[in-house]
Amino acid sequence: MSKKTTIYDIAKALNITAATVSRALNNNPRISEDTKKLVLETAEKLNYKQNRLALALKSGKSKNVGVVLPLINRNLFSNVIRGIEEELNPMGYNVIICQTHDEEKKEADIIQNLLDAQVDGIIISIARYTKNTKHLEQILKKNIPLIFFDRKLEIKGSSSVTLDDFRGAYEATQHLIEQGCTRIAHFTVDRSVDIYKKRFDGYKQALINNGIDFNEDYVIALESKIESGKEAAKKLMALKNPPDAIFSASDLGALGAIQYLRGIGIRIPQDFCVVGFSNEPFTQFMELTISTVDQAPILMGKTAAKVFLEQMKSEKVTIERRMVLSPSLKIRKSSSRTNHAE
Amino acid sequence: MSKKTTIYDIAKALNITAATVSRALNNNPRISEDTKKLVLETAEKLNYKQNRLALALKSGKSKNVGVVLPLINRNLFSNVIRGIEEELNPMGYNVIICQTHDEEKKEADIIQNLLDAQVDGIIISIARYTKNTKHLEQILKKNIPLIFFDRKLEIKGSSSVTLDDFRGAYEATQHLIEQGCTRIAHFTVDRSVDIYKKRFDGYKQALINNGIDFNEDYVIALESKIESGKEAAKKLMALKNPPDAIFSASDLGALGAIQYLRGIGIRIPQDFCVVGFSNEPFTQFMELTISTVDQAPILMGKTAAKVFLEQMKSEKVTIERRMVLSPSLKIRKSSSRTNHAE
DNA sequence: GCTTTTTGTGTAATCGATAACACAAATAGT
DNA sequence: ACTATTTGTGTTATCGATTACACAAAAAGC
Numbered sequence: 001m002s003k004k005t006t007i008y009d010i011a012k013a014l015n016i017t018a019a020t021v022s023r024a025l026n027n028n029p030r031i032s033e034d035t036k037k038l039v040l041e042t043a044e045k046l047n048y049k050q051n052r053l054a055l056a057l058k059s060g061k062s063k064n065v066g067v068v069l070p071l072i073n074r075n076l077f078s079n080v081i082r083g084i085e086e087e088l089n090p091m092g093y094n095v096i097i098c099q100t101h102d103e104e105k106k107e108a109d110i111i112q113n114l115l116d117a118q119v120d121g122i123i124i125s126i127a128r129y130t131k132n133t134k135h136l137e138q139i140l141k142k143n144i145p146l147i148f149f150d151r152k153l154e155i156k157g158s159s160s161v162t163l164d165d166f167r168g169a170y171e172a173t174q175h176l177i178e179q180g181c182t183r184i185a186h187f188t189v190d191r192s193v194d195i196y197k198k199r200f201d202g203y204k205q206a207l208i209n210n211g212i213d214f215n216e217d218y219v220i221a222l223e224s225k226i227e228s229g230k231e232a233a234k235k236l237m238a239l240k241n242p243p244d245a246i247f248s249a250s251d252l253g254a255l256g257a258i259q260y261l262r263g264i265g266i267r268i269p270q271d272f273c274v275v276g277f278s279n280e281p282f283t284q285f286m287e288l289t290i291s292t293v294d295q296a297p298i299l300m301g302k303t304a305a306k307v308f309l310e311q312m313k314s315e316k317v318t319i320e321r322r323m324v325l326s327p328s329l330k331i332r333k334s335s336s337r338t339n340h341a342e
Numbered sequence: 343m344s345k346k347t348t349i350y351d352i353a354k355a356l357n358i359t360a361a362t363v364s365r366a367l368n369n370n371p372r373i374s375e376d377t378k379k380l381v382l383e384t385a386e387k388l389n390y391k392q393n394r395l396a397l398a399l400k401s402g403k404s405k406n407v408g409v410v411l412p413l414i415n416r417n418l419f420s421n422v423i424r425g426i427e428e429e430l431n432p433m434g435y436n437v438i439i440c441q442t443h444d445e446e447k448k449e450a451d452i453i454q455n456l457l458d459a460q461v462d463g464i465i466i467s468i469a470r471y472t473k474n475t476k477h478l479e480q481i482l483k484k485n486i487p488l489i490f491f492d493r494k495l496e497i498k499g500s501s502s503v504t505l506d507d508f509r510g511a512y513e514a515t516q517h518l519i520e521q522g523c524t525r526i527a528h529f530t531v532d533r534s535v536d537i538y539k540k541r542f543d544g545y546k547q548a549l550i551n552n553g554i555d556f557n558e559d560y561v562i563a564l565e566s567k568i569e570s571g572k573e574a575a576k577k578l579m580a581l582k583n584p585p586d587a588i589f590s591a592s593d594l595g596a597l598g599a600i601q602y603l604r605g606i607g608i609r610i611p612q613d614f615c616v617v618g619f620s621n622e623p624f625t626q627f628m629e630l631t632i633s634t635v636d637q638a639p640i641l642m643g644k645t646a647a648k649v650f651l652e653q654m655k656s657e658k659v660t661i662e663r664r665m666v667l668s669p670s671l672k673i674r675k676s677s678s679r680t681n682h683a684e
Numbered sequence: 685g686c687t688t689t690t691t692g693t694g695t696a697a698t699c700g701a702t703a704a705c706a707c708a709a710a711t712a713g714t
Numbered sequence: 715a716c717t718a719t720t721t722g723t724g725t726t727a728t729c730g731a732t733t734a735c736a737c738a739a740a741a742a743g744c
Contacts, residue, residue, distance in 0.1 A: 006700055017724055052459050054700035057395040057729050078420035085441055094438045099427055117394050282624035348730055359694055396730035399699050
C-alpha cells in the first residue's frame with residue numbers, strides 16, 4: 001500500500017517549501033512560471049492528489065451536500081436525486097442521501113448529523129407532518145444554504161423549488177371539463193399537507209371558473225394505494241348523484257378507481273374520465289394509459305442544485321429563491337374522448 | 343452565527359488541557375471519574391460537537407461510503423440504495439451517491455473522485471460494458487473495501503452481493519413448463535453481460551432438464567423497452583412454429599410482448615404465458631398482472647452494507663464475500679392457468 | 685522507608701493544506 | 715543614485731482532534 005504523496009513530498013523533491021508548492025498548485029500569481037511548471041511536473045510524477053479532508057478542515061467546506069427526503073425508492077424522489085447528482089457532481093460536490101421515512105424525529109437527527117459532518121448545503125423535502133422547524137432553522141443559523149423541494153415550509157432565509165401544484169390541478173380539472181365532464185370528483189390525500197391543499201384549491205378554482213358547483217361530497221381523502229382508490233370510487237358511485245370524472249391527487253388512487261369502475265362495467269373514457277397526478281411510470285404502461293400531471297422531477301432536482309450553487313457563489317448574501325416549476329398535463333386514454341395521441 | 347465550540351473551549355473552561363478533554367470524551371481509563379463527569383457536563387453545557395473533519399483528517403477515515411451505479415432512478419437501484427442507507431446511516435456512515443450512466447469513463451472518474459474524498463468503502467454496480475478493471479483495482483490497492491452488487495466483476499480481494507439469476511430464470515422457466523407450455527421463447531438483453539448470460543443459462547438448463555429441445559430461434563436479444571418487446575413478439579409469432587410462452591429477462595420486454603399478443607387476439611394466459619424479470623412496480627398494477635422474478639433489491643442493499651461493515655470491523659484481514667441472494671418467483675395472471683392467487 | 689508501579693494529566697507532534705507575515709532580491713521611478 | 719515597489723519564497727500559525735511521550739503524585743510492594 002503506497003503512502004499518499006503530500007505537498008511536503010513535492011517540496012522535498014524540489015528543495016523548496018510546502019507553502020510554495022501549495023501556492024504553485026493554486027496558481028498564485030506571486031509564484032514564478034518556472035517554479036509552477038516544476039511543481040506541476042513533479043506533482044504529476046509523484047501522482048500527487050490533494051487531500052480533501054485536510055482542505056475541508058482548513059476551509060470548513062466539506063464539498064458535500066446533504067439531500068434529505070422521505071424515501072429514496074419513490075419515483076419522484078429518485079428522479080429528483082438523479083437531477084441533483086447530475087448537476088452537483090460535475091461541480092465537485094458529493095451528494096449524501098438520507099431518508100426520514102416521513103418521521104420528524106428522524107429528520108431532526110439526520111439534519112443534526114449532516115451539520116456535524118459539515119455539509120455545505122442541505123436540500124430537503126420535508127417529512128409529511130413536520131411542524132417543528134427548530135432543526136431547520138439550525139441550518140440557516142450556521143449560514144448553510146437550505147433548499148426545499150416539492151414539500152416545503154416557509155422559513156425565512158431558505159429557498160425552495162416546487163411544482164405549481166395549483167396549476168397542475170387546475171389544468172387537469174379544466175381538461176376534464178373540456179371533455180364534457182360536469183360532475184368531477186377529487187381524490188385528495190391530506191389537505192393539511194401543503195401540496196395536496198394546493199391541488200385541491202386548483203381543482204376547486206377550475207370548477208368555479210367554469211361555473212360548476214363545488215360539491216364537498218365529491219372530495220375524498222385517501223392514501224395513495226390501489227385499494228384505497230377502489231374503495232373511494234365505490235363510495236362515490238354509491239352517491240345518489242354519482243360523478244362522471246375523477247381528478248386524483250395520486251396516480252395509484254386513479255388506478256384503483258379505474259379498476260373498480262371498469263369492474264362494474266363503466267367504460268373509460270366514454271362514460272367516465274380519470275386523471276391522476278405524478279406521472280408514475282406505470283401510467284403509460286397500462287393498456288388503458290392514464291392521464292396524469294407530470295412533476296418534472298429531474299428538472300426539479302437540477303433546479304434545486306442550481307439554486308444551491310448560486311448561493312455558494314454569492315458569498316454571504318443570503319438569497320431567498322422561490323422557484324416554481326410548471327407541471328405538464330399528460331393527456332392519455334383515461335380521459336381522451338377526442339382523439340389525443342400520445 | 344455562533345462559533346463552534348471545540349475541546350479547547352472546554353479545556354479553558356475547566357482549566358485543564360485539550361488532551362485531557364479529548365481523553366475524557368473518549369472514555370480513556372486513565373482519566374479520573376471526576377474529570378470525566380466535569381468534561382461531559384461542560385461539553386453538554388457548551389453544546390460541544392465533535393468536528394468530524396478534524397477527526398477524518400487525523401484518522402484518514404471519512405465515515406463516508408461511496409455508492410456507484412448506472413442510474414439512480416431505476417427501480418432496482420433506488421431500492422438498493424434505500425437498503426444501503428437504512429443499514430449504514432444508523433452506524434454513523436453517510437452514503438454518497440454517484441451515477442455512471444453506464445459509461446466506463448465516467449465510472450473511472452467517479453471512483454477516482456471518491457478515492458480522493460477518502461471514502462471508507464465503495465459499493466458498486468458496474469457499468470454495462472466496463473471491461474477495464476484498473477480503476478477498480480485502485481480501490482483495493484488502497485485497502486478500501488470494494489463490494490459489488492447485482493452487476494459484478496471477478497476481482498481478487500473484492501466482495502459481491504448478487505442475485506442467483508440462474509435460479510430465478512430456471513424457476514421461471516420451470517413454472518412455464520408446469521403450466522403446460524412446451525415452446526418457450528426467451529427475451530434476453532445482451533448475453534455478453536453476466537446477469538443476462540446467467541438468465542439465459544437458467545432458462546436453457548430448465549428446458550434441458552425437462553427434456554425440451556432448445557431452439558436458438560426462440561432467443562431474441564432486445565433492449566428493455568415496450569416497443570422492442572412488441573417487435574420481438576411479432577418476430578416470434580412469424581416463425582413457422584411459433585412459441586406458446588416467453589420468459590423475458592426484462593419486465594418491459596414482457597409487457598411489450600403481452601401488448602402485441604393481445605393485440606392480435608391471443609389470450610393470455612390461456613393461449614400463451616409470459617413471465618418477466620425484476621418485479622417492476624407496474625407488473626402488479628396492470629389488470630393483467632405480470633408474473634416476474636423478484637430481485638429482493640432492498641435486501642441486496644442491506645446485505646452489501648453489512649458486508650462492508652463486516653470488513654470494517656475485521657481490521658486488515660481482507661475477506662472475500664460472495665453473497666448470492668435467492669430470487670422469488672411472483673406468479674401472477676400472465677402465467678397462471680391454475681388458480682394462483684396473489 | 686525506599687523502590688516500584690499505577691494514576692492522572694500536561695507537552696508537543698501529527699494529520700495535510702493554506703495564508704498572514706516577513707524579508708531578501710530584483711525592478712521601477714524620479 | 716537612491717528610495718519605492720514588485721516579485722518570489724520562506725517561516726510559522728492555524729483548522730480540531732488524537733496520541734506518543736513525559737512526569738509528578740499517589741499507591742503498592744517488600
